[in-house]
Amino acid sequence: MPDTDHRLYLVAGAALFAIGFYSLVVQTHLLRRIMALNVMGSGVFLVFLTLADRTTGSVADPVPHAMVLTGIVVAVCATGLALALADRVQAATNKVDVDDGPDGSQDATDAKEARRG
């Protein structure tokens, strides 16, 4: 809409993306990380829809709307799959994170260092 401050919404979308990314990396609990991915996704959708709202006519650009609908459905599918996998991980390891690396490969050292206790 012409009177909407698009920059405000665009920056908010960028901020949602950054908040989600930060939490995805910093948090260890699998559920929090899954929610963080959803927040990142919402940031992308906010950018998409704000860009679509810049038309001067009576309706917004429908193409990004369709893309965001696709994105929302993909996001809920990803959430369902990730939750089922997280459940199996907890059942197998008795833990709700995936922080320590497998059989001491060097890629795990960062995560190990980061984990407390």
Add this chain to the structure above:
Amino acid sequence: MDREIAMMSHVFDWILVLLVLALAWRSLNDCDLFRGVIQFIALGLLLAVAWLRLRAPDVALAEAAVGSGLTGALILSALVRMRQRERRGVPASASSDTSRTLQSGTSNRSRVLIGALSLALLTALGWAVFRFSAQSSGLAVESLAKLPESGVTNPVTAVLLNFRAYDTLLEIGVLLLAIVGVWALRRGERPGDDLRERPLLMSLLRLLLPVLVLAAGYLLWIGASAPGGAFQGGALLAGALVLGLLAGLAGRFLRRERLLRTGLTLGVLVFAAAGLLALWRTGGLLQYPAGQGGAWILVIEAAALISIGLTLGLLYLGGRPEEEK
């Protein structure tokens, strides 16, 4: 007068944006995970308001039903399951305690590092988005010009089921893939049948379920000309299925494995078959015969509605319903 309205909507935008950001931060960093999930669901509802403000009612409907409602329900039930398992088993390490919080997270040094990285990301993004011109028609002109040929009058449905129908076909594939992946992983747990002991609630449900199914069909039908469509209708159908599962009404249905699997794949199979049939008739993949777009879209959407509703509803089970023979 106009200035006052502009001023008010400006204030509204600021409050909305600040609330969204605050809720996003709290939902991911609250020390109580349960509270975090609740804030996450509230965030979804606020976003739906933002989508309305950005003139995206179709997306707002889907966000409220799927993004906030269903995703929230999925995460909540996963949280309950995880906590139950923790109570049963002995926690293997400090970080396994679901109610435990941020302290069991990352070290301060890497927090600062990742924080700096995220801020850099935000700066770059902010720099990029500030360059956008305030007005751009995108593909609005093209879509509206071709709208009469699409067979529907809701432009979003025209994009989803006609102009970019191929995306949607693959997306229905993603839905099926998700449920196959989930079923491959684990067996779902039937929710407890405690609702049975509440006769009033049960009779209310028996009334509500047919209404929900009817409403799903209505949303599908109206999607041709107004906000709505297969996804929004499918989300309602999924809601009905989840309620039915909670009330223990869907048990017999869940045992009919072949029927379930057929229903789940119906969307992909009908959509793909329609694509091939159109190719045979018109020589173009997914190119509906001239003047018949509306009918083709309705058939495809009806099949998709069933699959979407079943998929999203069965995702709530978190696994395959029965042990296969």
Add this chain to the structure above:
Amino acid sequence: MTASWSFALLVLGPLMAAALAFVFPRRGRGVALAAAGITAGAWVGLVREVMAGGVQIQRVGGWSAPLGIDLRADGLAVLMLMVTGLISGAVTLYSGRYFRDAHDLESAHRERYFWPLFLFLWAALNALFLSADIFNLYVTLELLGFAAVALVALAGNREALKSAMRYLFVSLAASLFYLLGVALVYGQCATVDLTLLAAKAQPGPTLWVALALMTGGLLAKAALFPLHFWLPPAHANAPAPVSALLSALVVKGAFYILLRLWFEAFHSLNTPAVAQVFGGLGAAAILWGSANALFQPRLKLLVAYSTVAQLGYLFLLFPLAAARDGGFLAWSGGLIFLAAHACAKTAMFLTAGNILHAAGHDRIKDLGGITHVPPISTFAFGLAGLSLIGLPPSSGFAGKWLLLSASLVQGQWWWVVVMLVGSLLAAAYVMRVLTRAFTRVPDATAPHPIPPVMEWTALAMAVLAVGFGLVARWPAELLRVGVPWP
């Protein structure tokens, strides 16, 4: 007309097969074989059209870009489809026995779900290689990622589940970076079509950030150093045929999109500095991956780290192919290398699966004595190693030779040094396995017999990895069709 059917069947064939394999779980193998036949036929039809009539375009729904989605087949796409078809065919044959061998309930379950997931993966790859639309590519990436993660988790053990979880996080976050980039591109250019973008995209802050986001996401998916951390555990813990698919094909899907972005849609942003950064990361991947492969205790981990290294070579294509002189040499060299690596890696992972099957483990230090039992498998591993090291007349040699010639022509000698060191390290880690396998241990445990079809498919892929080099002229000819620069 023929091309239209080819486009449709290459994507919808495996997709419908995936759905059918889910409805009829007991018929999975038959459905997959039928899908293999359909895609093979469709591919033959397409390659004839492309060779005769040049680049083929399908306007889906009859709408052309920017409103609609275009599918496009040029030489590169056809080559990738061929590699995908060959490897998927081999995996179909191999898996028909692999999952059936143990008659417990668990592996019956695995087989049931393997077929639909594998067919989804195949459909996603075909859709990805044919797409000319960066949003549609996002959807194919998600299909690909979900299928890959679910297939890794199919192994079901603790390590596999954990690495699948990590893989899913990386994959989803990477997809969102890519999608945010798509949003910015759409906001700036009002199109998501690769061809239209090539005309519209002008360097500017928005597009630089957009391209950086998309590239970052794709590099994580392609597991280029230093974003490779998720790959070794995921590829090493998956079931053997899945490891083959992941290493040979899935990571290359992301690489393919990078080529489409940097050499076509946003060629105006592909500056020498950017190209050198890609090359530098590639060089680091070669050295880091090879060095790590040398010290891995398990065979599958070794092969997985070798993938990290070999992916590095692909990125040398960026600094070498952008130049005017010898650009096409490097382009075709890099892509022949890609095909060679795909075949060789399939052979190696299938062999590793055979060795696991025969010996019950894949600890390299205990492999002694198995050679006289599965000689075909060991031979297959050796042949694939030949191509990986890049010895003539293998196709690995053909690819590396073209890349080397391009760097010499252009005076970028530093890449020559990296490639030679990488080859030496590859020789060292391949020999480490072979010397172990050829030493006979008197009290070797009685091994489990390997079904012949599993040995012969591994060998066939190894023979392809070598033999492809003898006909390297043909793919070079094919790649000329629709090459992104004159």
